[in-house]
Structures are given as C-alpha cells and as structure tokens.
Amino acid sequence: MGLPWDFHPLDGERVHLDLVRDDDFDALYALQSDPEVCRFLLFEPRSRDEVQKVLERDAGNRRLAESGDFVQPAIRDGSGELLGTVLLRIESAADRTAEIGWMLRPAAQGKGYAREAAALLLDLAFGExxxxxxxxxxxxxxxxxxxxxxxxxxRHEAHHLENLWLKGEWTDTETYAILDREWRSPA
Structure with a gap:
C-alpha cells in the first residue's frame, strides 16, 4: 500500500489505538501536565490551553503522505480509557523512514501497554x-x-553527547533503529 495512508484504528490484544477525541482532554491534560511524565520529553509540563491546542492539532492529523506528517493516536485499554499516546512521524517519505515515540501515564507504565502499542505501529510501518x-x-x-x-x-545506533540544549541544560540523545527486514512482532 505505502503512502499516502489514512488513519484507521489498530487493535492489539490489550490495547486499541485510535485518534484522540475532545472527551480525552482531562486524561491528556493529566498526562501532559505531569512533571514526571515530561521529565525526558522535549516539552515542559503543559498548561490547559497548551493541551487544548495539542488536542486540536493531533485529532486533525489523520494522513501520512509526506515528510513531516505524523499521527499521534491514543493508547486505550479494553474499557476505552486513555493510557497514553504513541507517535509515528514520517522522517523522509523518499527514504521510507519514520520516527516512533510513546508517552504513558505513570499508573499504566511497566505493564506492557507501550510495548504492545509500539509493536502495532511497527507492524503498520513495515506492513501497510x-x-x-x-x-x-x-x-x-x-x-x-x-x-x-x-x-x-x-538496535542502539548512536549516543550523541550534549547535542541538545533542553530545559536549561545540555542533554544527550540516543538513537535506536530497526529495519523492515529485522522486524518481527514481539509476542
């Protein structure tokens, strides 16, 4: 299939990925305003207004077609509760590369939800x-x-020393990567 691609929900054994909705605001605000959640992210804890703008932006992103396009669906459990979000952003459409990321509320961490959600996006990336x-x-x-x-x-590919000035300090960045021929969905 390839690009362009229009978002459709993805289902795993315990998680469901779908677009963020207006009724996710309170859960999204709790997540994105939590200093512990934001500690290693590129942004400081967000205000209610900032989260509202993010919600409006992310809910509208439904298509991956060219470099820079992204989707950031909600990670939901079986009851539909928002556990976090996962990101897939096209780095280069010509080179068929993307970036993946995740953000999970503290109560949902360490339970395999992020792994399952990320695996669904990797299946999508290397499949459809x-x-x-x-x-x-x-x-x-x-x-x-x-x-x-x-x-x-x-695969751990790089450790860049003090390559990013973030939140008042020089921070390092590590890069992990996987190729289509290396991917096999973890059980």
Missing amino acids: LELHRVIAELDPRNAASAALCRRLEM
Whole structure:
C-alpha cells in the first residue's frame, strides 16, 4: 500500500489505538501536565490551553503522505480509557523512514501497554506503509524507554553527547533503529 495512508484504528490484544477525541482532554491534560511524565520529553509540563491546542492539532492529523506528517493516536485499554499516546512521524517519505515515540501515564507504565502499542505501529510501518526504517530518539536517562526499544529489538545506533540544549541544560540523545527486514512482532 505505502503512502499516502489514512488513519484507521489498530487493535492489539490489550490495547486499541485510535485518534484522540475532545472527551480525552482531562486524561491528556493529566498526562501532559505531569512533571514526571515530561521529565525526558522535549516539552515542559503543559498548561490547559497548551493541551487544548495539542488536542486540536493531533485529532486533525489523520494522513501520512509526506515528510513531516505524523499521527499521534491514543493508547486505550479494553474499557476505552486513555493510557497514553504513541507517535509515528514520517522522517523522509523518499527514504521510507519514520520516527516512533510513546508517552504513558505513570499508573499504566511497566505493564506492557507501550510495548504492545509500539509493536502495532511497527507492524503498520513495515506492513501497510511499506517503510524501510524506523527510529526512536530519546534521552539516555530515560531507562524505561531505552529498555522498551531493546524489547522491540531495536538496535542502539548512536549516543550523541550534549547535542541538545533542553530545559536549561545540555542533554544527550540516543538513537535506536530497526529495519523492515529485522522486524518481527514481539509476542
């Protein structure tokens, strides 16, 4: 199939990925305003107004067609409760590469939800989207995300020293990646 691609919900054994909705506002605000959740992300805890703008932006992103396009669906449990979000952003349509990321509320962490959601996006990336390479970039102090990359069988490719001025300090970035021929959905 490849690009362009229009969003459709994705279902795993325990998680459901669909677009964020207006009624997700309170859960999204709790997530994105939490200092612990935001600690290793590129943004500070967000205000209610900032979260509203993010909700409006993300709910409208439904199509992946060219470099820079992204979808950031909600990760929901079986009851439909928002557990977090997962991101797939086209880095280069010509090179068939994308970036993946995740954000999970603290009560849902450590239970395999992020792994299952990320695996659904990798299945999509290397299946329907026919991508060649997917990367994850993260702060190396975020041990949980680094461990998730390893569980997804992503390869550690780089550790960039003090390459980003963020939140008043120089921070490092690690890059993990996986190719289409390397991906096999973890059980």
